[in-house]
Amino acid sequence: MSELTEPVDIGGVSVPNRLYRxxxxxxxxxxxxxVDTLVDELEPTAESGVGLVFQGASIVTDRGGCAAPNMTRVHDRSFVARLERLTDAVHDHGGRIFLQLAHGGLRSMATWHAGYRTRHPDQRQLAVSRPPWQLRLLDRAGLISLRPDVLTTEDVWGLAEQFGRCAGYAADAGYDGIHLSAANMSLIQQFLSPFYNRRDDEFADGVRFMEAIHDAVRDHAGSIPLVTKVPAETDAPKFVRRHLSRADGLDIAERVAEIGYDAVVPVEVSTFWDMSIVRGDFPDRAWDASDLQADYASVFGSRLRARAVELLNRWQARRFDHEPGWNAEFCRAVRERVDVPVLLEGGLRTRADCDRYLAADGDTPAADLVGMARPFYAEPRLGARLLAGEDALCESCNNCTIPQVTGEPGRCRTPSIVREQGRLAEAGAYERNRDEK
Ligand SMILES: Cc1cc2nc3c(=O)[nH]c(=O)nc-3n(C[C@H](O)[C@H](O)[C@H](O)COP(=O)(O)O)c2cc1C
Structure with a gap:
């Protein structure tokens, strides 16, 4: 049984406590x-005592691959070197920071963002195989736009090498570790998933791609800790017959741990880009925002199509249950099979949730570290309150998520929560080391 405030080792790096962003x-x-934006966004979180900060998905190529507007690219050594200011800032507060490396593949903006396609008419998507018929159907209906470039065997080796190169730049800039975006319909999930991967070369086994990335990271960044999300596509809709089961996810977790990955983050997701990763309420306030209507229309191609996406979003909010710690069972099963740390995230909101999943419930604790995502949009300094035994304000209303398709920053847009956060700040609730327990 571990306490939230206890240190933990990930691949030889000591993390001061078990709470991560x-x-x-x-x-x-x-x-x-x-760089200023990243420091403004992430330093307060480290300052509030969060032991490990995962910087969000950062793209390894010089073009394409962004799943959302304003993502950061890390293909350029001189740009990444400037991020030393960020890693120094986190270290000054005693925290650790890992960079997440990513590529969107078929989930890139060229697929779904009409305004982006107009600005980048030549852009194609990297694809593991010919896209599945379900996506081709959406393409024919004009709801998305597919122009796939199916990767050759040589291209896949080159891409793995590019992940390694970016990891090397990150190590030089002082990052403590690398995280791989291997879920949420990213290109790595597309390699792992039988829904997308119909290859007949050695990369028909998606874990081989993860092994190639692992080896490239070791070549360029030595023994830097390497963490990855591990997907199980248990939330795929019924008409998707070929998808990753929980047993497949367990197998992937076991194999990547054997390959040399230093920690895993098991997550139950879908084969599509949907609300399986951000379960919670339908964000009606965000969809109704009058200042964003024209932007939604230009992102999705017209007001009518934006309305269709809104309706889909409403249906999905009903489809996915929102229980705190929805990945806990999967994490616990993985934890019984691997001897590297297992990280749990998804719907955790209270200090009791954190304690419960770190504690032995029956025989095996669900996780070695516990993390939250959306709550940090509402309270960047949330660590101080959680470590003092309090709960996050976030209600998983998802009003922070939808506006980001237009390029809006990720921030809480629910007035009652913004007000409460202000009141707590004034009362000094975000001061660090308040009665840590
Ligand atoms: C706006 C937004 C962006 C996200 N970006 C990433 C990302 O870059 N990489 C990733 O692995 N997961 C990403 N996620 C998923 C989160 O890491 C997390 O698994 C999910 O939000 C569930 O945790 P929560 O309930 O605490 O928000 C994102 C989630 C949201 C809401």
Missing amino acids: APVLECAGNGPDA
Whole structure:
């Protein structure tokens, strides 16, 4: 049984406690303010005592691959070197920071964002195989746009090498570890998933791609800790016959731990980009925001299509149950099979949730570390309150999520919570080391 405030080792790096900020979009881009934006976004979290900060998905290529507006690219050594200011800031507060490396593949903006397609008419999507018929159908109906470039065997090796190169730049900039975006319909999930992967070369086994990335990271960044999400596509809709079961997810977790990954984050997701990763309420306030209507229309191609996406979002909010710690059972099963730390995230909101999943419930604790994502949009300094035994304000209303399709930053948009956060700040609730327990 572990306590939230106890240190933990990940791949030889000591993390001061078991609370982490899960990777979410910082919307910092690569412009002149990118480093300032990242420092403004992440330093307060480290300052509040969070032991491990995962910087959100950062793209390894110089073009394409962004799943959302204003993502940061890390293909350029000189840009990544400037992030030393961020890693120094986190270290000054005693925290650790890992960079998440990613590529969107078929989930890239060229697929779903009409305004982006107009601005980048030549852009294609990296694809593991010919896209599945379900996506081709959506393409024919004009709801998405597919122009896939199916990766050759040589391309896949080159891409793995690119992940390694970016990990090397990150190590040089002082990052304590690397996280791989291998869920949420990213390109790595597309390699792992039988829904997407119909290859007939050695990468027909998606774990081989993860092994190639692992080896490239070791070549370029030595023994830096390497963490990955591990998906089980248990929430795929019924018409998707070929998908990753929980047993497949367990097998992947076991194999990547054997390959040399230093920690795993098991998550139950879908084969599609849907609300399986951000379960909670339908964000009506965000969809109704009058200042965003024109932007939604330009993102999705027209007001009518934006309305269709809204209806889909409403249906999905009903489809996915929102229980705190929805990945706990999967994590516990993985933890019984691997001897590297297992990280749990998804719907945790209270200190009691954190304690419960770190404690032995029956025989095996669900996790070695516990993380939250959306709550940090509402309370960047949440660590201080959680470590003092209090609960997050976030109600998983998802009003923070939808506006991000237009390029809006990730922040809480629910007035009652914003007000309460202000009141708590005034009362000094975010001061660090208040009665840590
Ligand atoms: C706006 C947003 C962006 C996200 N971006 C990432 C990401 O970059 N990489 C990733 O692995 N997960 C990402 N996630 C998933 C979160 O890491 C987390 O698993 C999910 O939000 C559930 O945790 P929560 O209930 O505490 O928010 C994102 C989630 C949200 C809401």
